[in-house]
Amino acid sequence: MPRLPADLPDDVEALKALLRSQQAAHEAAHQQAIAKTLDEAMRHIDYLYEQFVLLRHRHFGASTEQSTGQARLFDEAEALAATSTPEQDQAPIPSPGEAAADAGKKAAGKPARGKRAPLPSDLPRVDVVHEVPEDQRLCPCGKPMVEIGEDISEQLDIVPMQVRVLRHIRKRYGCPGGEHAPVVAALPAQPLPRSNASADLLAMLLTVKFADGLSLARFEYVLARAGVAVPRQTLARWVIGAAGVLQPLHNLIRDELFAGSVLHMDETVVQVLKERDRSPTSRSYMWVQTGGPPGRPVVIYDYDPSRGSAVPVRLLEGYQGYLMTDGYDGYNALARTEGIEHLTCLAHIRRYFIEAARVQPKGKRGRADEAIELIGRLYGIEREYKDAKDNERFIARQTHSVPILAELKAWLDAVLPTVPPKTALGEALAHLNKYWSRLVRYTERGDLPVDNNRCENVIRPFVVGRRRWLFCDTPAGAHASAVIYSLIETARANGLEPYTWLRRVLRELPAAQSVAAVDALLPWNLHRQDLASELAP
Numbered sequence: 001m002p003r004l005p006a007d008l009p010d011d012v013e014a015l016k017a018l019l020r021s022q023q024a025a026h027e028a029a030h031q032q033a034i035a036k037t038l039d040e041a042m043r044h045i046d047y048l049y050e051q052f053v054l055l056r057h058r059h060f061g062a063s064t065e066q067s068t069g070q071a072r073l074f075d076e077a078e079a080l081a082a083t084s085t086p087e088q089d090q091a092p093i094p095s096p097g098e099a100a101a102d103a104g105k106k107a108a109g110k111p112a113r114g115k116r117a118p119l120p121s122d123l124p125r126v127d128v129v130h131e132v133p134e135d136q137r138l139c140p141c142g143k144p145m146v147e148i149g150e151d152i153s154e155q156l157d158i159v160p161m162q163v164r165v166l167r168h169i170r171k172r173y174g175c176p177g178g179e180h181a182p183v184v185a186a187l188p189a190q191p192l193p194r195s196n197a198s199a200d201l202l203a204m205l206l207t208v209k210f211a212d213g214l215s216l217a218r219f220e221y222v223l224a225r226a227g228v229a230v231p232r233q234t235l236a237r238w239v240i241g242a243a244g245v246l247q248p249l250h251n252l253i254r255d256e257l258f259a260g261s262v263l264h265m266d267e268t269v270v271q272v273l274k275e276r277d278r279s280p281t282s283r284s285y286m287w288v289q290t291g292g293p294p295g296r297p298v299v300i301y302d303y304d305p306s307r308g309s310a311v312p313v314r315l316l317e318g319y320q321g322y323l324m325t326d327g328y329d330g331y332n333a334l335a336r337t338e339g340i341e342h343l344t345c346l347a348h349i350r351r352y353f354i355e356a357a358r359v360q361p362k363g364k365r366g367r368a369d370e371a372i373e374l375i376g377r378l379y380g381i382e383r384e385y386k387d388a389k390d391n392e393r394f395i396a397r398q399t400h401s402v403p404i405l406a407e408l409k410a411w412l413d414a415v416l417p418t419v420p421p422k423t424a425l426g427e428a429l430a431h432l433n434k435y436w437s438r439l440v441r442y443t444e445r446g447d448l449p450v451d452n453n454r455c456e457n458v459i460r461p462f463v464v465g466r467r468r469w470l471f472c473d474t475p476a477g478a479h480a481s482a483v484i485y486s487l488i489e490t491a492r493a494n495g496l497e498p499y500t501w502l503r504r505v506l507r508e509l510p511a512a513q514s515v516a517a518v519d520a521l522l523p524w525n526l527h528r529q530d531l532a533s534e535l536a537p
Contacts, residue, residue: 119154122529126157163226166198189510191245195238199506202242205235207499210484211492213465236477243480245509248518250483253490257298261321262448263291264455265312265331268463271471272478275305286462286482287311290455290493296524299458299489301482303475309333316340324452327435335438344438345452350375352428359424367415368425371432374408382450394446405440412436458489494523500531 009015137145174182191199208214208222216232216239223230257263267287273280284305292298304311309330316323320339325331326348335342353375356368381400385393412432419426432439442448462485472478491501505521512518519525 119156161226163228191506191510192241197238200503202238203499203502203506205238206242206484206502210488211498213468215469240476240480243483246483246487249521250486252518252522253298254300256296257289257291257300258319259293260291263289263319263321264324264452265289266452266455266459268459270478272475273471274474287315288455288459290458297493299486299493301485303478303482322448324449326452327431342438343441344435346439347451347453349432352431356424356428374404377404390446397443401443491523496523496528504531
């Protein structure tokens with residue numbers, strides 16, 4: 001209730017008027033409070049409804065980041081088979097120019113059917129000769145037919161995995177008179193001397209788990225199908241042991257991480273069951289960095305229980321250059337580090353507007369669509385100049401991208417004050433506004449990235465694998481996984497097939513006695529063709 005004035009009138013009518021005035025003011029304030037509460041409640045309901053729609057879409061909807069023609073999980077074979085015909089399977093793959101021309105002729109929204117690619121020329125060929133029966137080689141003219149040529153068609157074949165035992169027979173020679181000690185042939189250095197796993201088996205184990213995302217339990221079944229019983233606990237020890245053997249190579253690769261002028265960084269969740277003073281359900285993290293000088297791309301995984309800002313500060317100690325990250329605040333400490341120029345991922349911001357567009361009324365164009373369109377124009381310039389030289393890309397960004405960014409900023413300044421902050425669109429606008437100064441910095445040079453997709457792409461194999469093996473048992477296993485993921489993804493980034501490279505490394509690294517010998521095994525010092533030619537023992 002409002003306070004009464006100190007001096008009340010003596011007149012009854014005046015007192016009644018004062019009372020009515022006080023009651024009216026109180027009622028108005030009460031109605032205003034109710035209206036405010038109702039408005040806040042309705043906004044909260046709208047926010048909760050948006051979250052419900054987004055949550056439902058995340059669980060059941062199709063991702064806009066994927067192709068519209070992506071097959072569903074359980075009818076994959078049927079869906080993919082429907083996109084090709086036998087006639088098209090026999091035709092060569094069109095060039096990019098032809099494919100673009102063909103796409104323009106097709107109806108919008110319909111995926112173009114692919115054409116069968118020729119089988120790789122470096123695969124071994126096995127000739128299966130089919131002869132015409134002798135009784136069919138008699139010409140109607142009465143003379144025997146002569147061979148005038150042959151028709152060749154190719155099929156892709158596969159030889160099932162063969163598990164075998166290597167018997168190392170070390171010859172022993174002794175003195176005929178028995179006066180001197182015998183001489184025994186030396187056993188070549190082995191990656192795990194106390195185990196019965198060969199270098200090739202370890203290479204396959206690491207490949208199927210870390211490159212193909214197969215759990216150790218599944219690989220145990222694969223070996224059992226071949227008639228060999230190897231418990232998954234043994235496989236786990238082999239993985240950790242192999243990571244220790246590969247550590248020197250990992251160290252040399254890490255040394256190249258800061259050699260470039262641009263670094264990408266991101267983090268993802270990993271669960272470790274047996275971690276000291278922590279619950280088995282606690283979240284730990286894999287921190288991923290991609291960088292390296294031109295021609296030597298490097299990918300480094302690091303395990304840490306924490307997601308705090310101290311982790312990236314520790315990992316990037318000594319680095320100077322540009323750093324691309326998403327909007328996670330844990331990277332802000334790096335932005336304050338002298339010598340580091342912080343960039344923010346445009347794709348990350350775009351996803352906020354995509355989510356805002358999902359909660360718009362169906363069939364209606366909203367403000368989120370306006371932002372998505374402007375960002376799409378920026379990406380169109382990046383696609384157009386993807387293969388251009390850095391100086392050409394810089395000129396294109398200054399000429400075309402900077403004006404679009406100015407248009408986007410003017411739109412942001414006009415729309416931001418009119419949208420409630422606790423809405424999907426409000427959150428998208430807030431993120432765009434918060435990180436604006438970092439978003440536009442990619443236009444400063446032609447070699448700077450517009451987003452963090454490079455790092456997100458090398459995290460994807462880990463995320464896919466995590467769905468199968470679910471967790472790491474111990475911190476030692478998590479650190480071993482970080483080492484092996486680093487090596488495999490760096491090999492892939494340098495165009496190598498993981499198994500053939502690991503096979504060479506695990507055969508030769510145990511005998512390496514110098515830094516030069518280890519350096520020769522780095523991914524950028526080997527060639528895919530040379531490794532493929534060694535597949536035969």
